[in-house]
Amino acid sequence: MTAPGARRRKQMHLAAHFPGVNSTTVWADPRSGSQIDFSSFRHLAATAERGLFDFFFLAEGLRLREHKGRIHDLDVVGRPESITVLSALAAVTERIGLAATVNATFNEPYELARRLASLDHLSGGRAAWNVVTSSDAFTGENFRRGGYLDRAERYTRAAEFVATARELWDSWTPDGVPRPFAHHGRHFSVSGTFDVARSPQGHPVVIQAGDSDEGREFAASAADVIFTRHGTLEAGQAFYADVKRRLSAYGRRPGDLKVMPGVTFALGDTGAEAQEKAAEIRKQQVSPQNALLALEQVWGRDLSGYDPDGPLPAVDPDPGGEVAQGRVRIADPLAVAARWRAVSEAKGLSIRQTVIETTGRQSFIGTPASVAAQLDEFVTAGAADGFILVPHLTPGGLDDFVDRVVPLLQERGAFRTEYTGATLREHLGLPLPVCHS
Structure with a gap:
Protein backbone atom coordinates (compact mmCIF):
# COMPACT_ATOMS: atom_id res chain seq x y z
CA MET A 1 0.00 0.00 0.00
CA THR A 2 1.32 3.43 -0.92
CA ALA A 3 2.46 5.47 2.06
CA PRO A 4 0.71 8.78 2.88
CA GLY A 5 2.19 11.64 0.91
CA ALA A 6 3.77 9.29 -1.64
CA ARG A 7 2.00 11.02 -4.51
CA ARG A 8 4.16 14.08 -3.90
CA ARG A 9 7.36 12.05 -4.22
CA LYS A 10 9.46 12.21 -7.33
CA GLN A 11 8.50 9.28 -9.53
CA MET A 12 11.23 7.38 -11.33
CA HIS A 13 11.11 6.40 -14.99
CA LEU A 14 12.14 2.93 -16.14
CA ALA A 15 13.02 1.58 -19.57
CA ALA A 16 14.20 -1.80 -20.86
CA HIS A 17 17.22 -2.16 -23.14
CA PHE A 18 17.18 -5.28 -25.31
CA PRO A 19 20.53 -6.89 -24.40
CA GLY A 20 23.26 -8.28 -26.60
CA VAL A 21 25.49 -5.32 -27.46
CA ASN A 22 29.06 -4.92 -26.12
CA SER A 23 29.36 -8.39 -24.59
CA THR A 24 26.37 -7.81 -22.31
CA THR A 25 24.74 -11.19 -22.80
CA VAL A 26 26.04 -14.22 -20.92
CA TRP A 27 25.89 -16.65 -23.82
CA ALA A 28 26.96 -19.64 -21.73
CA ASP A 29 23.79 -19.46 -19.63
CA PRO A 30 21.30 -22.11 -20.85
CA ARG A 31 18.52 -19.52 -20.52
CA SER A 32 20.17 -17.31 -23.15
CA GLY A 33 17.93 -17.20 -26.21
CA SER A 34 17.88 -15.83 -29.73
CA GLN A 35 18.82 -12.26 -30.63
CA ILE A 36 16.88 -12.56 -33.89
CA ASP A 37 13.60 -14.40 -33.24
CA PHE A 38 10.64 -12.08 -32.86
CA SER A 39 9.58 -14.07 -29.81
CA SER A 40 12.62 -12.70 -27.94
CA PHE A 41 11.71 -9.09 -28.66
CA ARG A 42 8.09 -9.77 -27.79
CA HIS A 43 8.95 -11.47 -24.47
CA LEU A 44 11.14 -8.65 -23.19
CA ALA A 45 8.74 -5.94 -24.37
CA ALA A 46 5.78 -7.72 -22.77
CA THR A 47 7.69 -8.11 -19.51
CA ALA A 48 8.59 -4.42 -19.50
CA GLU A 49 4.99 -3.47 -20.20
CA ARG A 50 3.79 -5.74 -17.41
CA GLY A 51 6.22 -3.82 -15.19
CA LEU A 52 4.68 -0.51 -16.38
CA PHE A 53 7.97 0.66 -17.90
CA ASP A 54 8.07 3.87 -19.92
CA PHE A 55 9.70 2.41 -23.01
CA PHE A 56 11.44 -0.53 -24.70
CA PHE A 57 14.80 0.42 -26.20
CA LEU A 58 16.61 -1.11 -29.18
CA ALA A 59 20.25 -0.47 -30.04
CA GLU A 60 21.46 -0.88 -33.59
CA GLY A 61 24.63 -1.78 -35.46
CA LEU A 62 25.17 -0.75 -39.07
CA ARG A 63 28.16 -3.04 -39.58
CA LEU A 64 29.53 -6.07 -37.79
CA ARG A 65 32.55 -5.08 -35.74
CA GLU A 66 35.94 -6.44 -36.69
CA HIS A 67 39.00 -7.06 -34.60
CA LYS A 68 42.35 -7.39 -36.35
CA GLY A 69 40.49 -7.96 -39.61
CA ARG A 70 38.12 -10.66 -38.34
CA ILE A 71 34.50 -10.50 -37.19
CA HIS A 72 34.45 -10.46 -33.38
CA ASP A 73 31.67 -12.93 -32.68
CA LEU A 74 31.69 -12.75 -28.87
CA ASP A 75 29.41 -9.72 -28.89
CA VAL A 76 26.32 -9.02 -30.95
CA VAL A 77 26.78 -5.74 -32.75
CA GLY A 78 23.87 -5.82 -35.17
CA ARG A 79 20.30 -6.98 -35.29
CA PRO A 80 17.19 -6.57 -37.46
CA GLU A 81 16.47 -2.94 -38.31
CA SER A 82 14.99 -1.21 -35.26
CA ILE A 83 11.90 0.49 -36.69
CA THR A 84 10.87 -2.73 -38.42
CA VAL A 85 11.04 -4.66 -35.14
CA LEU A 86 9.23 -1.94 -33.21
CA SER A 87 6.47 -1.70 -35.81
CA ALA A 88 5.80 -5.40 -35.24
CA LEU A 89 5.88 -4.88 -31.46
CA ALA A 90 3.34 -2.06 -31.79
CA ALA A 91 0.79 -4.69 -32.74
CA VAL A 92 1.37 -6.89 -29.66
CA THR A 93 1.80 -4.18 -26.99
CA GLU A 94 -0.58 -1.47 -25.83
CA ARG A 95 1.10 1.17 -23.67
CA ILE A 96 4.87 0.83 -23.57
CA GLY A 97 6.95 3.28 -25.59
CA LEU A 98 9.00 1.97 -28.51
CA ALA A 99 12.45 3.53 -28.92
CA ALA A 100 14.52 2.95 -32.07
CA THR A 101 18.20 3.74 -32.37
CA VAL A 102 18.76 5.23 -35.83
CA ASN A 103 21.96 6.83 -37.11
CA ASP A 120 4.00 6.94 -33.94
CA HIS A 121 0.69 6.51 -35.79
CA LEU A 122 0.84 2.70 -35.75
CA SER A 123 1.55 2.63 -32.00
CA GLY A 124 -0.91 5.33 -30.98
CA GLY A 125 1.78 7.79 -29.91
CA ARG A 126 4.52 5.59 -28.46
CA ALA A 127 7.46 6.19 -30.82
CA ALA A 128 10.91 7.43 -29.82
CA TRP A 129 14.14 8.03 -31.73
CA ASN A 130 17.53 7.48 -30.11
CA VAL A 131 19.80 9.72 -32.18
CA VAL A 132 23.30 8.36 -32.68
CA THR A 133 26.13 9.48 -34.92
CA SER A 134 29.13 7.94 -36.62
CA SER A 135 32.33 9.40 -38.02
CA ASP A 136 34.23 6.23 -38.95
CA ALA A 137 34.89 5.37 -42.58
CA PHE A 138 34.64 1.65 -41.75
CA THR A 139 30.90 1.92 -41.14
CA GLY A 140 30.58 4.46 -43.94
CA GLU A 141 31.80 1.92 -46.48
CA ASN A 142 28.30 0.40 -46.37
CA PHE A 143 26.86 3.66 -47.70
CA ARG A 144 27.22 5.65 -50.88
CA ALA A 165 12.80 16.32 -38.99
CA ARG A 166 10.87 18.56 -36.60
CA GLU A 167 10.19 21.03 -39.42
CA LEU A 168 8.70 18.15 -41.41
CA TRP A 169 6.57 16.92 -38.51
CA ASP A 170 5.37 20.49 -37.92
CA SER A 171 4.44 21.01 -41.58
CA TRP A 172 1.06 19.41 -40.81
CA THR A 173 -1.16 21.46 -38.53
CA PRO A 174 -2.86 19.75 -35.55
CA ASP A 175 -6.19 19.93 -37.40
CA GLY A 176 -4.82 17.94 -40.35
CA VAL A 177 -3.81 20.54 -42.91
CA PRO A 178 -0.54 19.86 -44.81
CA ARG A 179 1.63 22.83 -45.71
CA PRO A 180 4.71 23.04 -47.94
CA PHE A 181 8.07 22.96 -46.20
CA ALA A 182 11.49 24.18 -47.24
CA HIS A 183 14.76 23.68 -45.41
CA HIS A 184 18.08 24.93 -46.78
CA GLY A 185 21.03 24.40 -44.46
CA ARG A 186 24.63 23.30 -44.37
CA HIS A 187 23.91 19.57 -44.59
CA PHE A 188 20.39 19.35 -46.03
CA SER A 189 18.38 21.14 -48.67
CA VAL A 190 14.89 19.67 -48.90
CA SER A 191 11.50 21.04 -49.88
CA GLY A 192 8.07 19.79 -50.78
CA THR A 193 5.09 18.47 -48.84
CA PHE A 194 5.42 15.88 -46.10
CA ASP A 195 3.10 12.95 -46.73
CA VAL A 196 2.40 11.74 -43.16
CA ALA A 197 -0.13 13.65 -41.09
CA ARG A 198 0.86 15.04 -37.70
CA SER A 199 1.22 12.06 -35.39
CA PRO A 200 -0.32 11.57 -31.93
CA GLN A 201 2.75 12.95 -30.11
CA GLY A 202 3.38 15.73 -32.61
CA HIS A 203 7.05 14.77 -32.50
CA PRO A 204 8.26 11.30 -31.49
CA VAL A 205 10.32 11.48 -28.28
CA VAL A 206 14.00 12.20 -29.02
CA ILE A 207 16.69 10.36 -27.02
CA GLN A 208 20.38 11.22 -27.09
CA ALA A 209 23.12 8.91 -25.87
CA GLY A 210 26.30 10.71 -24.90
CA ASP A 211 28.59 11.67 -22.04
CA SER A 212 30.94 13.97 -23.95
CA ASP A 213 30.63 17.74 -23.74
CA GLU A 214 29.26 17.83 -27.29
CA GLY A 215 26.75 15.10 -26.41
CA ARG A 216 25.56 16.94 -23.30
CA GLU A 217 25.11 20.19 -25.21
CA PHE A 218 23.24 18.44 -28.02
CA ALA A 219 20.94 16.76 -25.50
CA ALA A 220 20.28 20.06 -23.73
CA SER A 221 19.35 21.73 -27.02
CA ALA A 222 17.37 18.98 -28.74
CA ALA A 223 16.65 15.83 -26.70
CA ASP A 224 13.83 14.72 -24.41
CA VAL A 225 15.86 11.93 -22.75
CA ILE A 226 19.62 11.49 -22.33
CA PHE A 227 20.96 7.95 -22.07
CA THR A 228 24.22 7.98 -20.13
CA ARG A 229 26.42 6.02 -17.75
CA HIS A 230 28.09 6.92 -14.49
CA GLY A 231 29.69 4.81 -11.81
CA THR A 232 28.79 6.39 -8.48
CA LEU A 233 26.06 8.45 -6.89
CA GLU A 234 28.40 11.46 -6.78
CA ALA A 235 29.30 11.15 -10.47
CA GLY A 236 25.61 10.85 -11.31
CA GLN A 237 24.78 13.98 -9.33
CA ALA A 238 27.53 15.94 -11.09
CA PHE A 239 26.36 14.81 -14.54
CA TYR A 240 22.71 15.47 -13.70
CA ALA A 241 23.41 18.99 -12.43
CA ASP A 242 25.59 19.82 -15.44
CA VAL A 243 23.07 18.70 -18.06
CA LYS A 244 20.10 20.33 -16.31
CA ARG A 245 22.08 23.58 -15.97
CA ARG A 246 22.57 23.75 -19.74
CA LEU A 247 18.83 23.69 -20.51
CA SER A 248 18.12 27.34 -19.68
CA ALA A 249 20.33 28.52 -22.54
CA TYR A 250 17.77 26.96 -24.91
CA GLY A 251 14.69 28.27 -23.11
CA ARG A 252 13.99 24.88 -21.55
CA ARG A 253 13.07 23.83 -18.03
CA PRO A 254 14.74 21.07 -15.96
CA GLY A 255 11.79 18.72 -16.45
CA ASP A 256 12.04 18.97 -20.23
CA LEU A 257 15.02 16.55 -20.33
CA LYS A 258 15.01 13.24 -18.46
CA VAL A 259 18.38 11.81 -17.37
CA MET A 260 18.25 8.00 -17.58
CA PRO A 261 21.57 6.15 -17.16
CA GLY A 262 21.95 2.63 -18.48
CA VAL A 263 22.40 0.26 -15.52
CA THR A 264 22.64 -3.42 -14.70
CA PHE A 265 21.38 -5.33 -11.69
CA ALA A 266 21.87 -8.59 -9.83
CA LEU A 267 19.33 -9.90 -7.32
CA GLY A 268 19.73 -12.44 -4.53
CA ASP A 269 17.87 -13.62 -1.45
CA THR A 270 20.78 -12.22 0.55
CA GLY A 271 23.32 -9.51 -0.15
CA ALA A 272 26.11 -12.08 -0.27
CA GLU A 273 24.25 -14.20 -2.79
CA ALA A 274 23.65 -11.17 -5.00
CA GLN A 275 27.33 -10.16 -4.86
CA GLU A 276 28.38 -13.69 -5.79
CA LYS A 277 25.92 -13.72 -8.68
CA ALA A 278 27.10 -10.32 -9.93
CA ALA A 279 30.74 -11.40 -9.81
CA GLU A 280 29.96 -14.54 -11.80
CA ILE A 281 28.02 -12.55 -14.42
CA ARG A 282 30.91 -10.13 -14.93
CA LYS A 283 33.39 -13.01 -15.12
CA GLN A 284 31.33 -14.62 -17.88
CA GLN A 285 30.86 -11.34 -19.74
CA VAL A 286 34.59 -10.61 -19.66
CA SER A 287 35.99 -13.86 -20.98
CA PRO A 288 39.77 -14.16 -21.43
CA GLN A 289 39.35 -13.34 -25.12
CA ASN A 290 37.12 -10.35 -24.41
CA ALA A 291 39.58 -9.12 -21.78
CA GLY A 305 50.77 -12.86 -26.65
CA TYR A 306 49.81 -11.60 -23.20
CA ASP A 307 48.25 -13.78 -20.53
CA PRO A 308 44.76 -12.49 -19.53
CA ASP A 309 45.54 -13.71 -16.01
CA GLY A 310 48.88 -11.90 -15.97
CA PRO A 311 49.79 -8.22 -15.36
CA LEU A 312 49.04 -5.27 -17.63
CA PRO A 313 51.59 -4.54 -20.37
CA ALA A 314 54.57 -2.41 -19.39
CA VAL A 315 54.54 -0.80 -22.85
CA ASP A 316 52.50 2.38 -23.34
CA PRO A 317 49.50 2.58 -25.70
CA ASP A 318 49.97 3.64 -29.30
CA PRO A 319 47.65 6.70 -29.58
CA GLY A 320 47.38 6.21 -33.34
CA GLY A 321 46.99 2.45 -33.25
CA GLU A 322 43.74 0.82 -34.33
CA VAL A 323 43.09 -2.90 -34.10
CA ALA A 324 39.29 -2.77 -33.91
CA GLN A 325 36.88 -1.31 -36.46
CA GLY A 326 33.27 -0.32 -36.00
CA ARG A 327 33.79 0.71 -32.36
CA ARG A 341 47.39 0.73 -14.15
CA ALA A 342 46.56 2.61 -10.97
CA VAL A 343 43.60 0.31 -10.28
CA SER A 344 45.59 -2.79 -11.15
CA GLU A 345 48.54 -1.87 -8.94
CA ALA A 346 46.40 -0.75 -6.00
CA LYS A 347 44.40 -3.97 -5.96
CA GLY A 348 46.90 -6.44 -7.42
CA LEU A 349 44.67 -7.26 -10.39
CA SER A 350 45.39 -9.22 -13.56
CA ILE A 351 44.45 -8.00 -17.05
CA ARG A 352 41.09 -9.76 -16.91
CA GLN A 353 40.36 -8.60 -13.37
CA THR A 354 41.27 -5.03 -14.31
CA VAL A 355 38.91 -5.05 -17.29
CA ILE A 356 36.13 -6.43 -15.08
CA GLU A 357 36.81 -3.74 -12.50
CA THR A 358 36.98 -0.77 -14.89
CA THR A 359 34.51 -1.42 -17.72
CA GLY A 360 31.19 -2.32 -16.12
CA ARG A 361 28.13 -0.09 -16.04
CA GLN A 362 26.69 1.20 -12.80
CA SER A 363 25.23 -1.93 -11.23
CA PHE A 364 22.66 -2.27 -8.48
CA ILE A 365 23.36 -5.42 -6.49
CA GLY A 366 21.52 -6.88 -3.52
CA THR A 367 18.20 -8.19 -2.33
CA PRO A 368 15.11 -6.85 -4.11
CA ALA A 369 14.49 -4.51 -1.16
CA SER A 370 18.03 -3.10 -1.15
CA VAL A 371 18.05 -2.65 -4.95
CA ALA A 372 14.73 -0.79 -4.75
CA ALA A 373 16.22 1.43 -2.04
CA GLN A 374 19.39 2.09 -4.08
CA LEU A 375 17.42 3.04 -7.19
CA ASP A 376 15.16 5.30 -5.18
CA GLU A 377 18.15 7.02 -3.58
CA PHE A 378 19.68 7.88 -6.97
CA VAL A 379 16.45 9.54 -8.06
CA THR A 380 15.67 11.39 -4.83
CA ALA A 381 19.30 12.53 -4.48
CA GLY A 396 14.09 -13.36 -19.75
CA GLY A 397 16.63 -11.19 -17.98
CA LEU A 398 14.06 -8.64 -16.85
CA ASP A 399 11.58 -11.11 -15.34
CA ASP A 400 12.96 -11.14 -11.79
CA PHE A 401 13.22 -7.37 -11.65
CA VAL A 402 9.59 -6.89 -12.69
CA ASP A 403 8.35 -9.60 -10.34
CA ARG A 404 10.47 -8.73 -7.28
CA VAL A 405 11.66 -5.11 -7.45
CA VAL A 406 8.87 -3.19 -9.18
CA PRO A 407 6.28 -4.03 -6.45
CA LEU A 408 8.69 -2.71 -3.81
CA LEU A 409 9.24 0.51 -5.75
CA GLN A 410 5.47 0.89 -5.93
CA GLU A 411 5.14 0.33 -2.17
CA ARG A 412 7.71 3.08 -1.61
CA GLY A 413 5.63 5.43 -3.76
CA ALA A 414 8.58 5.75 -6.14
CA PHE A 415 6.98 4.22 -9.25
CA ARG A 416 3.57 4.19 -10.91
CA THR A 417 0.98 1.53 -10.12
CA GLU A 418 -0.76 1.94 -13.47
CA TYR A 419 -0.33 3.74 -16.76
CA THR A 420 -2.25 7.00 -16.58
CA GLY A 421 -1.62 8.08 -20.17
CA ALA A 422 -1.56 6.50 -23.60
CA THR A 423 1.51 8.12 -25.17
CA LEU A 424 5.20 7.97 -24.33
CA ARG A 425 5.24 11.72 -23.75
CA GLU A 426 2.56 11.23 -21.12
CA HIS A 427 4.56 8.43 -19.46
CA LEU A 428 7.61 10.69 -19.29
CA GLY A 429 5.71 13.79 -18.21
Missing part, protein backbone atom coordinates in the same frame (compact mmCIF):
# COMPACT_ATOMS: atom_id res chain seq x y z
CA ALA A 104 21.82 10.51 -38.07
CA THR A 105 24.98 10.22 -40.18
CA PHE A 106 23.82 7.61 -42.67
CA ASN A 107 20.14 8.48 -43.12
CA GLU A 108 18.17 11.38 -44.59
CA PRO A 109 15.65 13.60 -42.76
CA TYR A 110 12.62 13.16 -45.02
CA GLU A 111 12.83 9.38 -45.17
CA LEU A 112 13.50 8.89 -41.44
CA ALA A 113 10.96 11.49 -40.30
CA ARG A 114 8.39 9.62 -42.38
CA ARG A 115 9.23 6.24 -40.84
CA LEU A 116 9.19 7.58 -37.28
CA ALA A 117 5.90 9.43 -37.81
CA SER A 118 4.44 6.22 -39.23
CA LEU A 119 5.57 4.27 -36.13
CA ARG A 145 28.69 8.72 -49.17
CA GLY A 146 31.21 6.80 -47.10
CA GLY A 147 32.54 7.96 -43.74
CA TYR A 148 33.32 11.49 -44.75
CA LEU A 149 32.45 13.30 -41.53
CA ASP A 150 35.09 14.58 -39.16
CA ARG A 151 34.34 13.66 -35.57
CA ALA A 152 33.54 17.27 -34.70
CA GLU A 153 31.09 17.49 -37.63
CA ARG A 154 28.88 14.58 -36.61
CA TYR A 155 26.94 16.53 -33.96
CA THR A 156 26.55 19.48 -36.33
CA ARG A 157 24.87 17.20 -38.85
CA ALA A 158 22.83 15.47 -36.15
CA ALA A 159 21.54 18.78 -34.78
CA GLU A 160 20.47 19.93 -38.23
CA PHE A 161 18.97 16.49 -38.91
CA VAL A 162 16.77 16.65 -35.80
CA ALA A 163 15.75 20.25 -36.52
CA THR A 164 14.84 19.33 -40.10
CA LEU A 292 42.39 -9.01 -24.36
CA LEU A 293 40.03 -7.36 -26.85
CA ALA A 294 39.27 -4.58 -24.36
CA LEU A 295 42.98 -4.17 -23.61
CA GLU A 296 43.90 -3.96 -27.30
CA GLN A 297 41.24 -1.30 -27.88
CA VAL A 298 42.97 0.93 -25.31
CA TRP A 299 46.56 0.06 -26.20
CA GLY A 300 46.01 0.10 -29.98
CA ARG A 301 48.39 -2.83 -30.29
CA ASP A 302 48.30 -6.57 -30.91
CA LEU A 303 48.54 -8.01 -27.39
CA SER A 304 47.55 -11.57 -28.22
CA VAL A 328 34.04 4.15 -30.80
CA ARG A 329 37.72 5.03 -30.52
CA ILE A 330 39.21 5.70 -27.10
CA ALA A 331 39.58 9.49 -26.90
CA ASP A 332 42.66 9.53 -24.61
CA PRO A 333 44.20 6.04 -24.47
CA LEU A 334 47.21 7.18 -22.43
CA ALA A 335 44.94 8.54 -19.68
CA VAL A 336 42.78 5.41 -19.71
CA ALA A 337 45.85 3.18 -19.49
CA ALA A 338 47.19 5.22 -16.57
CA ARG A 339 43.88 4.84 -14.73
CA TRP A 340 43.81 1.09 -15.39
CA GLY A 382 19.33 14.14 -7.93
CA ALA A 383 21.55 11.64 -9.75
CA ALA A 384 18.92 10.47 -12.27
CA ASP A 385 15.31 10.78 -13.33
CA GLY A 386 15.15 7.06 -13.92
CA PHE A 387 17.04 4.15 -15.45
CA ILE A 388 17.41 2.12 -18.63
CA LEU A 389 17.88 -1.44 -17.40
CA VAL A 390 20.32 -3.60 -19.37
CA PRO A 391 19.75 -7.26 -18.41
CA HIS A 392 22.41 -9.89 -19.04
CA LEU A 393 20.04 -12.47 -20.52
CA THR A 394 17.86 -12.54 -23.62
CA PRO A 395 14.91 -12.59 -23.40
CA LEU A 430 6.74 15.70 -21.35
CA PRO A 431 4.51 18.33 -22.96
CA LEU A 432 3.26 18.07 -26.51
CA PRO A 433 5.52 20.12 -28.81
CA VAL A 434 4.11 23.41 -30.03
CA CYS A 435 3.33 23.35 -33.74
CA HIS A 436 4.74 26.45 -35.43
CA SER A 437 3.10 25.90 -38.80
